[in-house]
Amino acid sequence: MMYPWRGEFTLGSQDSQIAIDTLSSKMDFPPELVAIWGQHKTENLGIEKIVANVVSNPNIRYLFLCGEEVRGHRSGQSLMSLHANGIDGNGRIIGANGAVPYIENIGSEAIARFREQVELICMIGETHLPAIVKRIHEIAAARKPPIGEPLIMEFAERRTSERMKSLSGKISFHKDLLVDPYLDVEVMEAEKC
Amino acid sequence: MKVEVLEATKSKRLVKDPYGFFTIFVDKPRKEIVVEFYEQVTKDEDDKFATGKLGLVLCGTTAEAICHTIAREELVSRFDHAAYLGRELQKAEIALKHKLNYTQDEELVLKPKK
Numbered sequence: 208m209m210y211p212w213r214g215e216f217t218l219g220s221q222d223s224q225i226a227i228d229t230l231s232s233k234m235d236f237p238p239e240l241v242a243i244w245g246q247h248k249t250e251n252l253g254i255e256k257i258v259a260n261v262v263s264n265p266n267i268r269y270l271f272l273c274g275e276e277v278r279g280h281r282s283g284q285s286l287m288s289l290h291a292n293g294i295d296g297n298g299r300i301i302g303a304n305g306a307v308p309y310i311e312n313i314g315s316e317a318i319a320r321f322r323e324q325v326e327l328i329c330m331i332g333e334t335h336l337p338a339i340v341k342r343i344h345e346i347a348a349a350r351k352p353p354i355g356e357p358l359i360m361e362f363a364e365r366r367t368s369e370r371m372k373s374l375s376g377k378i379s380f381h382k383d384l385l386v387d388p389y390l391d392v393e394v395m396e397a398e399k400c
Numbered sequence: 401m402k403v404e405v406l407e408a409t410k411s412k413r414l415v416k417d418p419y420g421f422f423t424i425f426v427d428k429p430r431k432e433i434v435v436e437f438y439e440q441v442t443k444d445e446d447d448k449f450a451t452g453k454l455g456l457v458l459c460g461t462t463a464e465a466i467c468h469t470i471a472r473e474e475l476v477s478r479f480d481h482a483a484y485l486g487r488e489l490q491k492a493e494i495a496l497k498h499k500l501n502y503t504q505d506e507e508l509v510l511k512p513k514k
Contacts, residue, residue: 311453
Protein backbone atom coordinates (compact mmCIF):
# COMPACT_ATOMS: atom_id res chain seq x y z
CA MET A 208 0.00 0.00 0.00
CA MET A 209 1.47 3.36 -1.06
CA TYR A 210 -0.09 6.36 0.62
CA PRO A 211 -0.31 9.46 -1.60
CA TRP A 212 1.12 12.04 0.76
CA ARG A 213 4.54 10.96 1.92
CA GLY A 214 5.55 11.40 5.54
CA GLU A 215 7.31 10.01 8.57
CA PHE A 216 4.84 7.27 9.26
CA THR A 217 5.23 3.53 9.62
CA LEU A 218 3.23 1.01 7.64
CA GLY A 219 1.82 -2.19 9.05
CA SER A 220 -0.88 -4.52 7.76
CA GLN A 221 -2.83 -3.60 4.62
CA ASP A 222 -5.85 -5.40 6.01
CA SER A 223 -5.97 -3.61 9.32
CA GLN A 224 -8.81 -1.17 9.88
CA ILE A 225 -6.85 0.84 12.40
CA ALA A 226 -4.65 3.93 11.98
CA ILE A 227 -2.93 5.50 14.96
CA ASP A 228 -1.93 9.12 15.53
CA THR A 229 0.57 9.22 18.40
CA LEU A 230 0.67 13.03 18.55
CA SER A 231 3.97 14.16 20.12
CA SER A 232 4.92 10.71 21.43
CA LYS A 233 7.16 8.27 19.60
CA MET A 234 5.58 4.84 19.77
CA ASP A 235 5.64 1.59 17.82
CA PHE A 236 2.91 -1.00 17.44
CA PRO A 237 2.66 -4.61 16.32
CA PRO A 238 2.57 -4.23 12.51
CA GLU A 239 0.03 -7.01 12.08
CA LEU A 240 -2.53 -5.01 14.08
CA VAL A 241 -2.25 -1.52 12.61
CA ALA A 242 -2.37 -0.19 9.03
CA ILE A 243 -0.36 3.00 9.57
CA TRP A 244 0.89 5.00 12.53
CA GLY A 245 3.04 8.00 13.27
CA GLN A 246 3.45 11.27 15.09
CA HIS A 247 1.41 14.35 14.32
CA LYS A 248 2.61 17.72 15.48
CA THR A 249 0.67 20.44 13.70
CA GLU A 250 -2.97 21.48 13.70
CA ASN A 251 -2.98 22.32 9.99
CA LEU A 252 -0.53 20.56 7.67
CA GLY A 253 -0.28 17.48 9.87
CA ILE A 254 -4.04 17.05 9.95
CA GLU A 255 -4.23 17.49 6.18
CA LYS A 256 -1.70 14.74 5.67
CA ILE A 257 -3.60 12.35 7.95
CA VAL A 258 -6.90 13.03 6.20
CA ALA A 259 -5.41 12.65 2.71
CA ASN A 260 -3.80 9.34 3.56
CA VAL A 261 -6.72 7.89 5.53
CA VAL A 262 -9.23 8.51 2.74
CA SER A 263 -6.87 6.83 0.27
CA ASN A 264 -7.31 3.54 2.14
CA PRO A 265 -10.99 2.52 2.46
CA ASN A 266 -10.00 -0.28 4.84
CA ILE A 267 -9.19 2.21 7.59
CA ARG A 268 -12.30 2.62 9.74
CA TYR A 269 -10.81 3.55 13.12
CA LEU A 270 -8.36 6.30 13.98
CA PHE A 271 -6.78 6.15 17.41
CA LEU A 272 -5.49 9.33 19.02
CA CYS A 273 -3.00 8.60 21.76
CA GLY A 274 0.26 9.85 23.20
CA GLU A 275 0.91 13.26 24.63
CA GLU A 276 -0.96 16.23 23.18
CA VAL A 277 1.21 18.80 21.35
CA ARG A 278 1.46 21.97 23.42
CA GLY A 279 0.31 25.10 21.66
CA HIS A 280 -0.69 23.33 18.48
CA ARG A 281 -3.32 21.16 20.23
CA SER A 282 -3.08 18.83 17.23
CA GLY A 283 -5.18 16.07 18.77
CA GLN A 284 -7.96 18.36 19.92
CA SER A 285 -7.93 20.05 16.50
CA LEU A 286 -8.24 16.73 14.68
CA MET A 287 -11.14 15.73 16.92
CA SER A 288 -12.80 19.07 16.16
CA LEU A 289 -12.39 18.55 12.43
CA HIS A 290 -14.01 15.17 12.72
CA ALA A 291 -16.85 16.47 14.88
CA ASN A 292 -17.52 19.84 13.24
CA GLY A 293 -15.73 20.22 9.89
CA ILE A 294 -14.47 23.64 8.73
CA ASP A 295 -16.05 27.05 8.26
CA GLY A 296 -16.04 29.13 5.07
CA ASN A 297 -12.55 30.43 5.79
CA GLY A 298 -11.07 26.97 6.18
CA ARG A 299 -10.89 27.19 9.96
CA ILE A 300 -11.56 23.99 11.89
CA ILE A 301 -14.69 24.71 13.91
CA GLY A 302 -14.04 24.39 17.62
CA ALA A 303 -10.29 23.78 17.33
CA ASN A 304 -8.10 25.33 20.03
CA GLY A 305 -4.79 25.06 18.16
CA ALA A 306 -2.89 28.19 17.18
CA VAL A 307 -3.53 28.06 13.41
CA PRO A 308 -6.16 25.41 12.75
CA TYR A 309 -6.76 26.02 9.05
CA ILE A 310 -7.20 23.57 6.19
CA GLU A 311 -5.68 24.68 2.87
CA ASN A 312 -4.57 21.64 0.91
CA ILE A 313 -7.48 19.24 0.93
CA GLY A 314 -10.98 19.72 -0.41
CA SER A 315 -14.36 19.47 1.21
CA GLU A 316 -14.92 16.08 -0.43
CA ALA A 317 -11.95 14.60 1.42
CA ILE A 318 -13.03 16.13 4.73
CA ALA A 319 -16.57 14.80 4.37
CA ARG A 320 -15.25 11.37 3.46
CA PHE A 321 -12.84 11.39 6.41
CA ARG A 322 -15.64 12.27 8.83
CA GLU A 323 -17.79 9.48 7.47
CA GLN A 324 -15.04 6.91 7.05
CA VAL A 325 -13.40 6.75 10.46
CA GLU A 326 -14.50 6.51 14.03
CA LEU A 327 -12.12 8.30 16.36
CA ILE A 328 -10.89 6.42 19.40
CA CYS A 329 -9.70 9.10 21.81
CA MET A 330 -6.87 8.01 24.08
CA ILE A 331 -5.11 11.38 24.17
CA GLY A 332 -2.63 11.40 27.04
CA GLU A 333 -2.22 7.61 27.02
CA THR A 334 1.40 6.55 26.49
CA HIS A 335 1.26 3.09 28.06
CA LEU A 336 1.65 0.74 25.11
CA PRO A 337 -0.10 -2.33 26.63
CA ALA A 338 -3.20 -0.24 27.36
CA ILE A 339 -3.34 0.95 23.76
CA VAL A 340 -2.74 -2.54 22.35
CA LYS A 341 -5.51 -3.90 24.56
CA ARG A 342 -7.90 -1.32 23.10
CA ILE A 343 -6.69 -2.15 19.56
CA HIS A 344 -7.64 -5.79 20.12
CA GLU A 345 -11.09 -4.79 21.39
CA ILE A 346 -11.70 -2.50 18.40
CA ALA A 347 -10.31 -4.99 15.87
CA ALA A 348 -12.97 -7.47 16.98
CA ALA A 349 -15.72 -5.09 15.77
CA ARG A 350 -14.81 -5.25 12.11
CA LYS A 351 -16.54 -2.90 9.66
CA PRO A 352 -16.68 -3.28 5.86
CA PRO A 353 -14.39 -1.05 3.75
CA ILE A 354 -15.96 2.23 2.69
CA GLY A 355 -16.25 2.71 -1.08
CA GLU A 356 -13.33 3.45 -3.38
CA PRO A 357 -10.02 5.07 -2.45
CA LEU A 358 -10.08 8.86 -2.59
CA ILE A 359 -6.66 9.82 -3.87
CA MET A 360 -4.98 13.22 -3.66
CA GLU A 361 -3.01 13.55 -6.85
CA PHE A 362 0.56 14.79 -7.17
CA ALA A 363 1.43 15.81 -10.71
CA GLU A 364 4.83 15.09 -12.19
CA ARG A 365 6.67 18.30 -12.95
CA ARG A 366 9.51 18.77 -15.37
CA THR A 367 12.65 19.99 -13.64
CA SER A 368 13.60 23.65 -13.96
CA GLU A 369 10.21 24.55 -15.39
CA ARG A 370 10.59 28.02 -13.95
CA MET A 371 14.03 28.66 -15.45
CA LYS A 372 12.82 30.42 -18.58
CA SER A 373 14.68 33.69 -18.29
CA LEU A 374 18.23 34.30 -19.38
CA SER A 375 19.13 36.10 -16.15
CA GLY A 376 21.90 34.57 -14.12
CA LYS A 377 23.13 32.41 -16.98
CA ILE A 378 26.43 32.60 -18.74
CA SER A 379 26.84 32.26 -22.48
CA PHE A 380 29.92 30.26 -23.45
CA HIS A 381 28.88 29.57 -26.97
CA LYS A 382 26.54 31.20 -29.41
CA ASP A 383 24.11 28.26 -29.20
CA LEU A 384 24.44 27.25 -25.55
CA LEU A 385 23.58 28.74 -22.19
CA VAL A 386 25.00 27.50 -18.89
CA ASP A 387 23.39 28.46 -15.62
CA PRO A 388 25.36 28.62 -12.36
CA TYR A 389 24.41 25.02 -11.66
CA LEU A 390 25.89 23.82 -14.94
CA ASP A 391 22.60 22.96 -16.56
CA VAL A 392 23.21 23.40 -20.25
CA GLU A 393 20.46 24.22 -22.69
CA VAL A 394 20.30 25.01 -26.35
CA MET A 395 19.35 28.62 -27.01
CA GLU A 396 16.39 29.25 -29.17
CA ALA A 397 17.20 30.94 -32.45
CA GLU A 398 15.36 34.17 -31.65
CA LYS A 399 17.32 34.58 -28.39
CA CYS A 400 20.75 34.44 -30.07
CA MET B 401 46.41 44.63 4.72
CA LYS B 402 43.86 44.84 7.53
CA VAL B 403 41.06 42.33 7.68
CA GLU B 404 38.31 42.45 10.25
CA VAL B 405 37.61 39.41 12.42
CA LEU B 406 34.01 39.06 13.49
CA GLU B 407 32.77 36.76 16.20
CA ALA B 408 29.80 34.74 14.98
CA THR B 409 26.57 35.28 16.85
CA LYS B 410 23.15 33.76 16.49
CA SER B 411 20.29 35.99 15.37
CA LYS B 412 17.79 36.67 18.13
CA ARG B 413 14.67 36.62 16.03
CA LEU B 414 13.37 34.59 13.14
CA VAL B 415 12.25 36.49 10.07
CA LYS B 416 9.84 34.57 7.89
CA ASP B 417 10.67 34.19 4.25
CA PRO B 418 7.78 35.78 2.32
CA TYR B 419 8.23 33.16 -0.42
CA GLY B 420 7.25 30.34 1.90
CA PHE B 421 8.56 27.60 4.16
CA PHE B 422 9.75 24.00 3.93
CA THR B 423 9.16 20.77 5.75
CA ILE B 424 11.92 18.18 5.49
CA PHE B 425 11.85 14.50 6.34
CA VAL B 426 13.56 11.27 5.42
CA ASP B 427 11.42 8.65 3.70
CA LYS B 428 13.24 5.59 5.01
CA PRO B 429 11.39 2.92 2.96
CA ARG B 430 12.14 4.76 -0.28
CA LYS B 431 15.59 5.90 0.90
CA GLU B 432 15.01 9.53 -0.05
CA ILE B 433 14.98 12.96 1.50
CA VAL B 434 11.62 14.62 0.88
CA VAL B 435 11.20 18.38 0.97
CA GLU B 436 7.78 20.00 0.82
CA PHE B 437 7.62 23.66 -0.13
CA TYR B 438 4.62 25.62 1.11
CA GLU B 439 3.65 29.12 0.07
CA GLN B 440 2.70 31.27 3.04
CA VAL B 441 -1.01 31.66 3.65
CA THR B 442 -1.96 34.33 6.16
CA LYS B 443 -5.21 33.86 7.96
CA ASP B 444 -5.52 36.77 10.33
CA GLU B 445 -5.53 40.52 9.93
CA ASP B 446 -2.12 41.28 11.48
CA ASP B 447 -0.32 38.71 9.30
CA LYS B 448 1.02 37.01 12.39
CA PHE B 449 -0.17 33.46 11.90
CA ALA B 450 0.07 31.53 8.69
CA THR B 451 -0.33 28.08 7.33
CA GLY B 452 0.83 26.94 3.91
CA LYS B 453 -0.34 25.95 0.47
CA LEU B 454 1.64 23.00 -0.83
CA GLY B 455 3.49 24.27 -3.88
CA LEU B 456 6.11 21.68 -4.71
CA VAL B 457 7.55 18.39 -3.45
CA LEU B 458 11.26 17.76 -4.00
CA CYS B 459 12.84 14.34 -3.58
CA GLY B 460 16.51 13.48 -3.63
CA THR B 461 19.33 11.71 -1.89
CA THR B 462 21.86 14.50 -1.44
CA ALA B 463 21.67 17.89 0.21
CA GLU B 464 23.68 19.33 -2.66
CA ALA B 465 21.18 18.34 -5.36
CA ILE B 466 18.20 19.49 -3.33
CA CYS B 467 19.85 22.82 -2.47
CA HIS B 468 20.67 23.38 -6.13
CA THR B 469 17.09 22.58 -7.13
CA ILE B 470 15.68 24.95 -4.51
CA ALA B 471 17.95 27.70 -5.81
CA ARG B 472 17.12 26.99 -9.45
CA GLU B 473 13.41 27.04 -8.68
CA GLU B 474 13.88 30.31 -6.78
CA LEU B 475 12.02 29.08 -3.71
CA VAL B 476 13.87 31.23 -1.15
CA SER B 477 14.32 34.98 -0.89
CA ARG B 478 16.46 35.30 2.24
CA PHE B 479 20.11 34.40 2.85
CA ASP B 480 19.37 33.14 6.38
CA HIS B 481 16.64 30.87 5.01
CA ALA B 482 18.96 29.43 2.38
CA ALA B 483 21.67 28.83 4.99
CA TYR B 484 19.14 27.16 7.29
CA LEU B 485 18.03 24.82 4.51
CA GLY B 486 21.63 23.90 3.76
CA ARG B 487 22.21 22.93 7.38
CA GLU B 488 18.99 20.94 7.69
CA LEU B 489 19.44 19.13 4.38
CA GLN B 490 22.99 18.14 5.25
CA LYS B 491 21.69 16.67 8.53
CA ALA B 492 19.00 14.82 6.58
CA GLU B 493 21.60 13.44 4.16
CA ILE B 494 23.78 12.20 7.02
CA ALA B 495 20.73 10.59 8.63
CA LEU B 496 19.79 8.90 5.36
CA LYS B 497 23.30 7.58 4.72
CA HIS B 498 23.86 6.32 8.24
CA LYS B 499 20.31 5.17 9.03
CA LEU B 500 19.82 7.71 11.81
CA ASN B 501 16.58 9.38 12.84
CA TYR B 502 16.13 12.85 11.40
CA THR B 503 13.64 15.37 12.77
CA GLN B 504 13.63 18.86 11.33
CA ASP B 505 14.97 21.48 13.74
CA GLU B 506 16.19 18.86 16.18
CA GLU B 507 19.77 17.87 16.85
CA LEU B 508 20.95 14.84 14.92
CA VAL B 509 21.62 12.07 17.41
CA LEU B 510 24.60 9.98 16.35
CA LYS B 511 24.65 6.36 17.38
CA PRO B 512 27.41 5.57 19.86
CA LYS B 513 30.24 3.42 18.52
CA LYS B 514 29.96 -0.20 19.62
